[in-house]
Ligand SMILES: [Zn+2]
């Protein structure tokens with residue numbers, strides 16, 4: 378017998394499939410011309426030690442067909458909801474993507490809304506939020522100087538306000554897009570970030586191209602952590618390029634859900650602007666290609682921690698979440 382959840386999921390899948398295939402029939406995108414040049418890459422910069430801490434703040438069930446065309450619309454798969462902390466040798470901590478808010482578990486009806494709560498797609502355990510996991514490994518959330526999110530969807534911006542003393546690095550287009558999102562693509566929960574007082578608004582259109590990307594923002598001013606324009610998934614999606622002594626790492630946010638998104642330019646079912654998404658996937662692809670002979674790039678997609686788990690490098694630490702055992706009421 379089909380459970381009401383499965384029936385609802387299937388109904389949703391069918392609607393999504395139709396909505397996707399209709400415009401998709403006329404979809405003949407060409408491989409864009411992206412100059413084989415790493416703009417600004419040779420500019421002198423002091424090599425520094427960086428340490429990237431990777432965490433998983435929960436899981437989301439999603440139909441593979443929504444993540445990449447050709448994927449199944451029948452069986453949902455479970456993807457991680459990561460969050461990252463960059464430790465700079467002298468300039469403190471930078472958070473990139475904060476993962477879920479504990480409200481996903483504590484008050485799903487109010488936080489996610491009745492439909493998302495009823496679908497029961499999002500899971501996070503007690504103790505699994507980014508600030509809690511940071512404390513557990515000896516990183517103090519109060520020491521975070523900067524918070525950037527790849528975009529303001531709730532699975533990336535959920536814990537922004539736990540870093541109230543930090544400066545939020547926010548692309549202008551992202552905040553405008555979040556407030557103006559249409560209802561069916563509104564996965565922006567303003568209460569996640571609207572109380573953060575210290576902000577730096579980034580206007581990528583007014584910045585210079587950097588590497589293979591259209592715009593950039595150098596967080597510490599020393600070229601070691603550079604936010605790059607990857608808009609398309611949302612109006613102001615950004616990525617983060619880390620360039621420390623250990624090599625180059627690119628965090629893509631949802632500009633690439635998984636490795637297939639950027640490596641094979643596997644198009645998702647939805648994007649705020651699919652043409653822009655397509656361009657950015659090729660820019661990531663080109664960036665990786667141009668650095669192939671110089672040590673390569675570790676690409677960390679928005680919902681795929683395989684590259685992190687498999688990497689064996691001194692500048693990266695993956696902290697596997699260990700669930701806190703439930704306290705039994707009759708323990709004595
Ligand atoms: Zn997203």
Ligand SMILES: [Zn+2]
Nearest residue numbers: 530532631679
């Ligand atoms: Zn996401």
